[in-house]
Amino acid sequence: MLQIKMEIPEWLIERQTPAQLAVRQPKEGFADKTLRHVLSFIKGTLFNEGISSKKGFMQHIEPRVKALSLIGLIVVLSFLKDARAISLFLVLSIILYLYSRIPIMLYLKKLMPVVLVTIFISLPAALNLIVKGDAVFTLFSLSRDYTIGPWYIQKEIALTRQGIHSVLMLNLRVLTSISLAMLIALTTKPESMVKAISSLLPGPFNLIVSISYRYIFFLLKRVEQSIMALKSRSLGRISTKGQQRWVASRMGFLFSLSYRLSEDLYKAMEARGYKGETKVIDIFRITAMDIIWSVFCIIFSAVILWKFSS
Template sequence: MGLFHSLDDVERHALDAERTTERPGLLQGLEPRIKVVGLLALVIAATATHSLLTLSALFALAVLLGLASNVSVFRLARQVWLGVLLFTGAIALPSLFLVPGATIARLPLLGWEISAQGVRSAAFLLGRAETSATFAALLVLTTPWPHVLKALSSLGVPDAIVAVLGMTYRYIFVLLRTAGEIMEARRSRIMSRMDRSARRRLLITTLGALLGKSLALAQDVHTAMIARGYRGQVRLLNDFRTRGRDWLFLAATLLVPASIYGLSL
């Protein structure tokens, strides 16, 4: 039952994220297209700045936007910051020793030199990744997924990309549930403990069965959607309406990368 508990955790996480989009908050009250463009501008600003102070200010801005939108710091740390730290930190760690520059410390026992330029490079890489991921997470956590797709489509993103994003999010849970059912069915028919070789064969055959089911499901779903008039466009019952506070948010967010670009000239 451990696998099913894990699948339930995934579904519970998705439902909790959907509930967050319905809470009152700063970002929840903004028009989705404005939100996409504004947060994208802040991501561009985080990747374009050459100042650690400015990068720190952008990260603090992301945290403040999250708090103003009822997204807790604990949630951001658990869902965004920890994963980015582990992945990007592993990439940035060698730069401490490989980037040439003034030595500020030595690694005990190994004697490897840590340069000031290496620390700066690692800080920029990690800071940009954390800040950009936080802005992206705020978009998803404060906007219903269909609204994100419609906003992307209305902003000129190709329909094929929007369709792939929509299908991936919608049916990944179906595939996870199918994988859990296949594994549980096979385990219920095994009478003795399996050795490593048998477990590997079981895993390979399960992956093959899941691939076949996913291809059949994708074909059936695509045929059903075409039969019901789907042409790659996301349609919602309510239309987007831009208000004064939306334009104010957009102007403020566009001013950030413009200021960074102007100061760098």
């Protein structure tokens, strides 16, 4: 009788330390990055939809009134030159987040990427290499002044008072603007926002916006499926050229698919009576709350402009 000796090979029994396991973790490739990007986008949109369904203050404002009033506040904010005035807009936005029942962690998570990038980009402006002014702290000294093309480098590299103020001002302005702008996306259901944008556009562009929004998710789903298929049938590393070819082939495929879908979609629309004319059904109603909110925005902006322009 044939006896099969079942032995587990030693390399399989060998215990690996966490450090060894960490070393063997493959580096995140282009496919993983795209997949992460796509999934976090879809997850973020679904999460935003959940937030926009909450019974908070901004969620009750009519989408067009909300978008126009918040854009108005951002425009007024862009005219301000005093950090204290901009801070009042930031405080207003934080109050609106709290009354709209948006978790503070979500607020920070949404704002952090742009704010961190702005901090990173703007920090060199605190030096006299970028913004000339009164030196407050000398970092190091060179042997002499240098002029290289259009760039003048002073002997003493220092942080300047004007530079620091400029960096703080830019960061405060960007943070406050994004804080207000993000309220539109977070407190409005995407479908309502699409409808609000569409209602402000002439035909057939209103229809283009609403179809476009719906198909973004459809195409993203195809991207996700393509990446999963690639991952499931690949072993080892694909060359950079091979990866680029794959990305290009997926983009080409997506365009071909979009083309085919647009033909099918037209046939479906035609079958339902579409002849080229479009009409957005206005489901929005202006309430007393919308009027009170709009008046508040106007008074708030006027008071700040009057108070801080003198």
